[in-house]
Amino acid sequence: MTFKLSIAFYFAATLILFAQSDQRTAMTLEECISLAIENNLDLKATKLTKETWDVNFKQNKNALLPxxxxxxxxxxxxxxxxxxxxxxxxxxxxxxxxxxxxxxVVAFNGFRLINRWKQVRLNLKSAEMEVEADKQSLILNVTLTYLRVLNAQDLVKLAESRLKTTQGQLDRLRSLYEEETGNPAEYHDLQGQMALDAANIIESKNVLETELINLNTLTNIEESITVAPLNIELDVEMYGYTAQDVFEQALQVFPTIKARDLSLEASEKAIAVARSHYVPEISLFANLNTNYSSAARLFNESGTSIVGTNDFVTINNQEYSIFTQQTNFTSDHIAYRDQFDNNLNSSIGVSVSVPIFNGFRAKNNVALEKIKREEAQTALAQIKLDLKQSIKQSYNAMLTAYERYKLLQNQVDAYNESFRINEIRFNNGVSNSVDYIISKNNMDNAQTNLANVNYEYALRVRILEYYRGNM
Structure with a gap:
């Protein structure tokens, strides 16, 4: 009864997993890569950093203008x-x-503006290389995850094939068991093997689900996806490059190396910018000004009149008042435009700013930029070292997978033949269930190991090609 319930549970779980798979959209590797490039959040963040440097570049370039x-x-x-x-x-x-x-207009300031523009331009190129590096890394991760999904699918098929083989033997022994002509122990042994094969399918499907979730995360879409068969042959042929060949080519094309080289060049320009604060700054200036006031008046001559002066003269003891002729004026408002024209004034000149003492700020800035340059040099050396180690490790893993594949091919052939013989012997009642199960498990494990190492080799080759810039 317990065995029947276990098998029923397996088939129920299998139906659920198949139902989930049917609801997924099958996508090719190219479609998954395209979705990941469009939707991946880490890549979007790197692109935003690049866009920031793009704006900074334009801003520093425009700073050269008056x-x-x-x-x-x-x-x-x-x-x-x-x-x-x-x-x-x-x-x-x-x-x-x-x-x-x-x-x-800045005429001269120790080439500060020019060097700062060159520095930001190098940082922009470095950011572009970082985007390319993240893009290639994402493509690699999608490809590797895609291959792992295919590997998991193959392992599920192997597990299902094992279950089918065990089911056939169990059906044969059930007839003998019910007729009470067979060995009950062998029947129950096959029941146990049946449960083990069913459990292996569930475990294989769980691994497949995990890899599909990882692929879904990389593509960053809400819709659940599965993969379409990959239209390439996973033939295992010896890789045609040495680890040193891969490393030397990676130094020429690997985007992360280029990004660090550009950052080092940018740090050299930053030192030149800091040193420019030691020299005087010469600027040219020109100004044009005018103004208007409603209190301003224009006085125009409007005629003459005779007015008293409050003075007098005495003639023959007679006082006579003195009058004079006075010019009369009228006050007129000066038009707005006329005042702007009349009050126009201009100036032009040269301004020189000489740094005499600024609390050693310029000296300290130069020292800080030199430290940043050393940090950039150290970062470049470190990434080259890490790259070399990673290539060596991937290359050694590739060689190991290649050697294991050749050995496991022979092992699969041997265990297949052994199982074929033991199955015939078991069907004819010559051998017992223990020998049959051991032979079957050996064959199944050998096939699983061969499938794993096949994809392991393909993954390692993809990684080495990634370092060579072939993604």
Whole structure:
């Protein structure tokens, strides 16, 4: 009864897993890679960093252009204030306005702007290489995960094939058992083997589900996916490059190496930028200004008149008042545009700023940038060392997988023949169930190991090709 319940549970679990698989969308390797490049969050974050450097590059490039600024204001003044037209003190309400245009050009500052622009340009290129490195790494991870899914699928098929073989033998022994002509122990041994094979299928399917989840995570889509068969032959042929060949080529094409090289070049430009604070800064400037005041007036001659002077003369003891001729004027408002034209003034000149003492800020900045350069050199050396070690490890793992594949091929052939003989002997009642089960397990394990090492070799070759820039 317990055995029947276990088998029933297995078939129920298998139906559930198959139902889940049917709801998935089958995708090719190329489709998975395309989705991962489009949706992967880590790659998006790297791209945003690159876009930030792109904006910084444009900003520093535009800093080489002259600065042109204009200003304009309009207001009302009350009480005691200075008339912008006459610069005299007035105590009245008037409207004022002024406009200005200024030009400022850095003629020389120790090539600070140019070197900073070059520094940011190198950092931008480094960020672009980081994007490419993350992209290639993502492609590799998707490819490896895809191959692991295919491997898990093959292992599920192997496990199901084992179960089918065991089921056939169990059906044969059940007939003998029910007729009470067979060995009951052999029947129960096959029942136990049947349960073991069913458990192996569940475990294999669990591994497959885990790898599919990993692939789903890399592609970052809500829809559950499965994989389509890979249209390549997993033939195991000896890899045509040495570890040193792979390393030397990786130094030329590996994006992470290029990114670190560019960062080192950028640190050299940062030192030049810091040193520019030792030299004077020479700038050219030009300004154009004008203003308006509603208090400004234009006085025009409007005729003459005779007015008393409060003085007098005495003639023959008779006083006579003195009159004089006075020119009369009328006060007219000066138009806004006329005042802007009349009050126009300009200036042009050269400005020199000489660093005399700034608390050793320039010296300390240079020292800090030199430390950053050494950090960049150390980072480059470290990544080359790590790259060399990783290539050696992958190469050795590839060689090991290749040798194991050749050996396991012979083992599979031997155990297949052994199982064929033992199955015939068992069917004819010459051998017992123990010999049959041992022979079957040996064959199954050999086939599983061969399938694993086949994909292991393919994975290691893909990794080495990734280092060579072939993704």
């Amino acid at each position: 600065n042109v600024n204009g200003s304009y204001n309009l207001g009302v003044a009350n009480g005691r204030s200075i008339d912008p037209f006459t610069n005299g003190i007035v105590n009245q309400e008037f409207t004022f306005s002024n406009a200005a245009l200024g030009l400022d």
